[in-house]
Amino acid sequence: MSTRWDRLRAWARRLLLYEIVMSMATTLRHLLFYKPFTVQYPHEKPLLPESFRGMLALLRYDDGTEKCVGCDLCEAACPSRVITVTSAEVPGEPTKRYAKAYTMDMTRCLFCGLCVTACPVDALGMTREYEWSVYDKRDLVLNKQQLLAIGDRAFPAREKRLEFQHLNVAVFNVAFQNHPPKRFEDHPVAQNRSE
Ligand code: SF4
Ligand code: SF4
Known part of the structure; x- marks a missing residue:
């Protein structure tokens, strides 16, 4: 329920054109202090966020x-x-x-x-x-x-190929030609380990 004070305040706002004055103030603020952030594409490229998903x-x-x-x-x-x-x-x-x-x-x-x-x-x-x-x-x-x-x-x-990332795949590798050796001890990763 609105009190007498609320009604008085609403009446005063109407009388003083409060909303119009505040809107004009916002317009004026933008007019005087607005900094454009238009990117001149394609001459300037936008800064993409880290999580950007492209092609x-x-x-x-x-x-x-x-x-x-x-x-x-x-x-x-x-x-x-x-x-x-x-x-x-x-x-x-x-x-x-x-x-x-x-x-x-x-x-x-x-x-x-x-x-x-x-x-x-x-x-x-x-x-x-x-x-x-x-x-x-x-x-x-x-x-x-x-x-x-x-x-x-x-x-x-x-x-690297999966065979070089996971030794267990190298041991059981039965894959394409030119793949890493099938025997674990012949695998370059295993040889590096024994050095
Ligand atoms: S190809 Fe299909 S699953 Fe992949 S990003 Fe496009 S809509 Fe999504
Ligand atoms: S491996 Fe399977 S899921 Fe991955 S791109 Fe090829 S078909 Fe698609």
Whole structure:
């Protein structure tokens, strides 16, 4: 219930045009003291936050081989059906698979990062690239080679193969040609340890 004092105060505010005066004061303050923060893009680049999620990329190991094992988990995790993976056996290696074809329709991507999280071998990465305007949206349907090229330029520092990261994988390695030795004692990591 409003008191007599409240009613008097409301009446005084109306009489003195309080709201209009305060609004004009705000306008005047902006007029006199406002500092523009317009970024003159593209001549100036905006400062991106640490957690910025840009264009997706496929990654390689330090010897140039593709990390992707064609497991399809990224395709299953994607809520927008951006990713299409065609998986195949590595020729002559029936226990190994790779992505024979890998396509991303970036016109649908939400940049949620679920595919990156789902990948068991860290074969996907989110770069800090954002300048991807095109005249034809079909140019945003990227194939495996394009995605690998993005990964090559965005992540020049590459990981070692899993065999070199985890010794147990090296011991039981039955993988591609030119892989590290299968016997643990012949493995460079084991030799470094014994020195
Ligand atoms: S970032 Fe999200 S929407 Fe984009 S491809 Fe990955 S899972 Fe799909
Ligand atoms: S990118 Fe990762 S999750 Fe997707 S198919 Fe390749 S290995 Fe599997």
